[in-house]
Structures are given as C-alpha cells and as structure tokens.
Amino acid sequence: MLFYDTELRSRLMLGTAQYPSPDVLAEAVRASGTELVTVSLRREGSSAQGGVTAGQSFWSLIRGLGVRVLPNTAGCHSVREAVTTAQMAREVFGTDWIKLEVIGESDTLTPDVFGLVEAARILTEDGFRVFPYTTEDLVVAERLLRAGCEVLMPWGAPIGSGRGLNNPWALRALRAHFPEVPLVVDAGIGLPSQAAAAMEMGYDAILLNSAVAQAGDPVAMARAFRLAIEAGQAARLADPMEPREMASPSTPVLGRAFV
Amino acid sequence: MTTPLSVLVRGGGVAGLCCAVTLAERGVAVTLAEAGPAIGSGASWKAGGMLAPWCEAENAPPGLTEMALPSLDWWRRQVPDTRAAGTLVLALGRDAGELNRMARRTTGHQTLDGAGIAALEPELDGRFGRGLFFPGEAHLDPRRALPALAERLGALGGRVILRQPDLPPGRFDRVVDARGIAAQAVLPALRGVRGEMLLMRAHGVALHRPIRLLHPRYPVYLVPRDDGVFMLGATMIESEERGPPRLRSMMELMSAAFALHPALAEAEILEIAADLRPSFGDNMPRLDTAGDIVHVNGMFRHGYLLAPALAVRLADALLGPRPA
Numbered sequence: 001m002l003f004y005d006t007e008l009r010s011r012l013m014l015g016t017a018q019y020p021s022p023d024v025l026a027e028a029v030r031a032s033g034t035e036l037v038t039v040s041l042r043r044e045g046s047s048a049q050g051g052v053t054a055g056q057s058f059w060s061l062i063r064g065l066g067v068r069v070l071p072n073t074a075g076c077h078s079v080r081e082a083v084t085t086a087q088m089a090r091e092v093f094g095t096d097w098i099k100l101e102v103i104g105e106s107d108t109l110t111p112d113v114f115g116l117v118e119a120a121r122i123l124t125e126d127g128f129r130v131f132p133y134t135t136e137d138l139v140v141a142e143r144l145l146r147a148g149c150e151v152l153m154p155w156g157a158p159i160g161s162g163r164g165l166n167n168p169w170a171l172r173a174l175r176a177h178f179p180e181v182p183l184v185v186d187a188g189i190g191l192p193s194q195a196a197a198a199m200e201m202g203y204d205a206i207l208l209n210s211a212v213a214q215a216g217d218p219v220a221m222a223r224a225f226r227l228a229i230e231a232g233q234a235a236r237l238a239d240p241m242e243p244r245e246m247a248s249p250s251t252p253v254l255g256r257a258f259v
Numbered sequence: 260m261t262t263p264l265s266v267l268v269r270g271g272g273v274a275g276l277c278c279a280v281t282l283a284e285r286g287v288a289v290t291l292a293e294a295g296p297a298i299g300s301g302a303s304w305k306a307g308g309m310l311a312p313w314c315e316a317e318n319a320p321p322g323l324t325e326m327a328l329p330s331l332d333w334w335r336r337q338v339p340d341t342r343a344a345g346t347l348v349l350a351l352g353r354d355a356g357e358l359n360r361m362a363r364r365t366t367g368h369q370t371l372d373g374a375g376i377a378a379l380e381p382e383l384d385g386r387f388g389r390g391l392f393f394p395g396e397a398h399l400d401p402r403r404a405l406p407a408l409a410e411r412l413g414a415l416g417g418r419v420i421l422r423q424p425d426l427p428p429g430r431f432d433r434v435v436d437a438r439g440i441a442a443q444a445v446l447p448a449l450r451g452v453r454g455e456m457l458l459m460r461a462h463g464v465a466l467h468r469p470i471r472l473l474h475p476r477y478p479v480y481l482v483p484r485d486d487g488v489f490m491l492g493a494t495m496i497e498s499e500e501r502g503p504p505r506l507r508s509m510m511e512l513m514s515a516a517f518a519l520h521p522a523l524a525e526a527e528i529l530e531i532a533a534d535l536r537p538s539f540g541d542n543m544p545r546l547d548t549a550g551d552i553v554h555v556n557g558m559f560r561h562g563y564l565l566a567p568a569l570a571v572r573l574a575d576a577l578l579g580p581r582p583a
C-alpha cells in the first residue's frame with residue numbers, strides 16, 4: 001500500500017503514548033509488525049522554554065525502534081499551534097510526514113475540522129505530507145483532499161474511548177466515495193474485532209494506541225491486532241459472500257407451506 | 260578489630276540516603292555528599308511519599324510488589340511518622356470502568372460501596388458509590404522522612420556534607436553514585452520522566468490516607484500530610500524539561516482534586532513544583548557496577564517504594580550477604 005509514494009506492507013500503525021515502559025513499547029512495536037509509529041511532540045516535551053531538547057531521550061528511543069516515524073500534533077488546539085508543532089517535528093525527526101490533529105473540544109478530543117482544513121492547506125503548501133485526523137464527514141474529507149492531503153484518517157470513535165466504529169454507515173460511505181484515496185481508521189478502536197471490521201469494509205490501515213498501550217499485556221494485544229488486521233484485509237480481498245435476507249420468505253421450500 | 264569499609268555516597272535523595280543508612284547500619288563508614296544546599300535537593304523532595312506495593316503493580320513488571328514489601332517495615336522502623344492507613348482508589352461517574360480494570364490488574368484490595376467509603380473517609384459520604392481499598396499500603400511525608408534519615412545516619416557515625424558536588428573519591432574504598440538524573444552523562448540509558456505536583460493547605464478538610472482518582476488521561480492522587488497540608492500529584496510526561504509546572508498540568512490536577520472533594524476549592528496553594536524521575540527502559544531501578552563505583556539509579560516513580568530494597572542489594576554486593 002502506498003502512502004505518499006512510500007510502500008508500507010503492514011496495515012497497522014501504532015501510537016507510542018501511555019505504555020507501561022519504553023521496553024514494553026519496543027516489544028509491542030515488534031509484536032505488532034508495524035512499519036510506522038506516531039509520536040506526540042507537544043505532550044512529550046516540547047515548549048518554547050524546553051526547546052527541542054527536552055524530549056530527546058524519549059525521541060531517540062522512538063528513532064531506535066527501527067520503523068518509520070509519523071510525528072503528530074496531538075494536543076494542539078489551534079491552527080497556529082499545529083503548524084508550529086509540525087515544523088518542529090520536521091526538524092526533530094527529519095521527516096515531512098505529519099499526522100495533523102487540531103482539537104476542537106478537549107473532553108472528547110473531537111477534531112476542529114475547520115482548523116484542520118486550514119492547517120492542512122498551510123502545511124501542504126510548506127511541503128508537508130499531511131495525514132489528517134478527521135471525522136467521517138464526507139464534505140470535510142473532500143475539503144481536505146482539495147487542501148492537498150493524499151491520505152484521510154477518519155475516527156472510528158473518540159480518541160481513547162475504545163468504542164469501535166461508531167458510525168459504520170458513514171465510514172462505508174467515505175470508502176465508497178473515495179475509492180482511490182488511502183483511508184486509515186484512526187482512534188476509537190478498542191478490540192481487534194473492530195479493527196478487522198474496518199479492514200473488511202475496505203479501509204487500508206488502522207491506527208491504534210490506547211487499545212494496545214492500556215491492555216493488561218500490551219505485547220500480546222499488539223500481536224492480536226496484527227492478526228486481526230491481516231484477517232480483515234485477507235477477507236476483503238477474498239470477496240466475502242453476500243449476506244442473505246432470510247427473514248422474508250421468497251423461494252418455495254420443498255415440502256413446506258409458504259405465503 | 261578491622262578498619263571498617265569506607266564508602267562515599269554521592270547524592271542525598273531518597274536513593275542515596277537509604278543506601279547510606281543501610282550501609283552504616285552494617286558497620287560501613289559512610290560519607291554522603293550532596294551537591295545541593297540541603298538534602299533532598301532533587302526529585303525526592305517533590306514526591307508524594309506513597310508506599311503502594313499493590314497499586315503500583317498495575318503498570319509495572321511482575322515482581323514489583325514482592326520487591327517493595329520489605330520497604331513498608333523499613334520505613335516504619337526508620338521514620339515513625341510513616342502511616343499505615345491504606346490507599347483508597349476512586350473513579351468519577353463515567354470513568355467507573357477504570358475501577359474494574361484496576362481491580363482486575365491488582366491484588367491486595369477489597370471493594371467498598373458508598374457506606375464503606377464513608378466509613379473510611381466521612382467527608383466523602385455520598386460522593387462515590389464504589390471504590391477499592393488497599394489496606395496494606397502506607398504513606399509518609401518526604402520532607403520529614405529525608406531529614407530523619409540524615410539524622411539517623413549521623414547517629415550511626417556517618418557524615419553528611421552539603422554543597423559538595425565533586426568530593427575526590429581517593430580517600431574511600433568504594434563510591435556509590437546515587438545522583439538521580441544527574442548521572443545521565445555516565446548512564447546513557449537513563450532518561451527523565453517529568454512530574455509536576457502541587458502542595459496546598461486545606462483548613463478543616465480531613466482525609467486520612469492517599470486517595471487515587473482514576474482517569475484514562477489524567478489520573479491523580481492526593482496525599483494528606485500534617486497540619487491540613489495535601490500533596491496533589493502528579494503528571495507523567497516523557498520530557499526532560501525541568502522548568503516550572505505548566506498551566507495545563509496544574510489545571511488537570513486541580514480540576515481532579517475539585518471533583519474529588521469540592522471543599523478543596525478553598526485550599527491555599529503553598530507550592531507548585533516539577534522534577535524528573537530518573538528512569539531506565541523498563542522503569543525499574545537497578546545497581547550497575549563500573550569499577551569501584553556502584554550506581555544506584557532508575558527509581559522512576561518508586562524511589563520511596565523501592566530504594567530500601569535496592570539499598571539491601573547494594574549492601575549485600577559490597578559486604579556479602581548478611582548472615583541470617
């Protein structure tokens with residue numbers, strides 16, 4: 001699968017926050033088979049005062065994982081904050097990939113889609129490859145593509161809620177409207193079965209964090225998600241049978257009365 | 260009579276002091292050099308002082324509880340103020356699921372209903388329907404415990420020298436490096452995990468034990484001290500920035516405290532502070548020997564909980580296992 005000209009074979013993308021320890025994080029990354037991890041710059045150590053050195057120890061751990069890094073702008077509440085954080089991320093990790101989050105509501109961490117589109121435009125013009133964390137709204141998706149995004153990352157449910165796919169119908173619609181755009185379900189996944197369901201719908205990848213980090217055994221859970229995502233994708237490629245509407249009788253059944 | 264082993268301990272935080280006292284109790288001539296103007300110039304001064312072998316196991320490698328258990332007796336022996344009142348764990352309305360998780364992943368607790376909670380903490384009557392109580396846990400006030408250890412070291416014939424960052428090791432048989440995050444230059448695997456805290460005085464608020472409020476993003480705890488003082492902590496951020504606490508962090512801590520017990524709204528803020536927890540990759544402490552130097556470091560969020568255990572390992576390493 002190509003994300004901005006880069007081939008990623010694993011369809012699992014993993015967040016790096018909230019693990020019991022860096023060692024557990026590293027093992028979970030290995031068990032997940034992921035080729036891409038996201039890391040937050042804002043929460044983990046950046047500030048005008050601390051500069052770009054405050055998070056160095058953690059960031060070098062992340063670099064040492066041996067997989068591609070997708071820095072994110074988690075915790076940014078305005079376009080300006082998000083843009084500045086993205087620029088800092090480019091400097092720290094030497095990548096023009098950025099997972100763009102602009103938060104509109106701090107309790108549910110709902111994206112501010114207006115700010116998101118604006119920040120996406122500014123960053124693409126500045127040469128960034130933007131992975132926008134968005135809702136399942138079709139029109140917003142359209143605007144993000146117009147702003148230069150070549151990947152969309154709609155939420156399954158609010159960040160950290162573990163509620164799965166809140167609006168499967170809209171997620172399906174998004175897939176159907178943008179058959180050529182790489183689509184990643186980002187946030188809200190709590191169980192491997194939910195990740196498999198999104199892959200069966202035709203999503204290209206799943207981005208996870210809490211579901212793995214906050215499991216009792218993050219390494220085992222990382223493995224479980226790897227298997228589920230592979231299963232979901234294999235099922236999609238295998239062209240599943242159509243479910244049949246058995247509640248309304250239509251064809252005559254031999255030897256039984258029908259209406 | 261043989262001359263006692265002489266040991267220089269660098270660092271007067273909880274790690275250095277626990278090592279110094281344990282060695283002195285076993286006949287070692289200890290000199291403790293602290294760079295700062297007072298003992299406890301580092302992270303140890305900002306700690307909550309919770310001794311929570313069961314609660315802390317939730318997110319730690321197996322074996323933490325067992326390693327930590329002897330610390331409870333150790334502190335009670337060294338610091339008579341240590342209180343064994345248990346820990347109360349609560350969650351607000353929609354976070355109640357967090358209590359299930361905590362209950363599944365820990366041992367040493369009992370489940371309480373609202374009446375059970377009120378029996379322990381009458382001021383919380385009617386505010387929480389369910390909680391977990393860890394009766395075996397304890398807490399202390401670091402700002403009393405560390406001076407008590409320094410005094411004990413003096414009584415055992417040891418010396419404390421302040422403002423002494425580079426005492427030459429020449430005169431000593433061995434050196435124990437317990438400088439916390441300052442040892443990063445020689446221990447490259449060490450990283451700092453930033454923690455922010457707040458001290459307040461709430462006149463007339465009576466809570467008797469550490470209370471943990473579970474939350475998926477902002478877990479906080481409140482530890483009662485004497486004279487109506489409470490320590491409210493703590494953030495855990497993968498950052499090595501040592502600057503003052505941030506408004507966002509303080510808001511998270513204070514909102515949680517207010518939600519726990521609205522009477523805390525009138526508390527006087529005495530101090531806010533931030534420091535770095537010295538941590539290794541598995542977030543567990545260890546001894547590292549390099550020539551004549553033994554490093555005691557990586558206490559992470561468990562300096563009070565685990566330093567006594569590390570001190571015993573250190574003493575065994577330097578002196579041979581203690582005869583039973």
Ligand SMILES: Cc1cc2nc3c(=O)[nH]c(=O)nc-3n(C[C@H](O)[C@H](O)[C@H](O)COP(=O)(O)OP(=O)(O)OC[C@H]3O[C@@H](n4cnc5c(N)ncnc54)[C@H](O)[C@@H]3O)c2cc1C
Pocket residue numbers: 269270271272273274275292293294295298299300301302303304305306307308309310423424425437438439440441453454455456492493494533534535536537556557558559560561562563564565
């Ligand atoms: C907000 C917060 C809350 C916490 N709550 C708890 C808790 O409830 N329970 C618990 O068990 N743990 C808790 N911790 C963790 C605990 O504070 C740490 O694990 C512990 O303090 C680390 O102790 P230390 O002695 O290794 O480091 P420090 O306390 O930092 O001590 C190192 C000392 O070395 C000195 N030093 C530096 N350079 C030199 C030099 N060249 N020569 C001599 N001395 C030098 C420093 O001045 C300092 O005094 C908390 C931490 C924080 C930040």
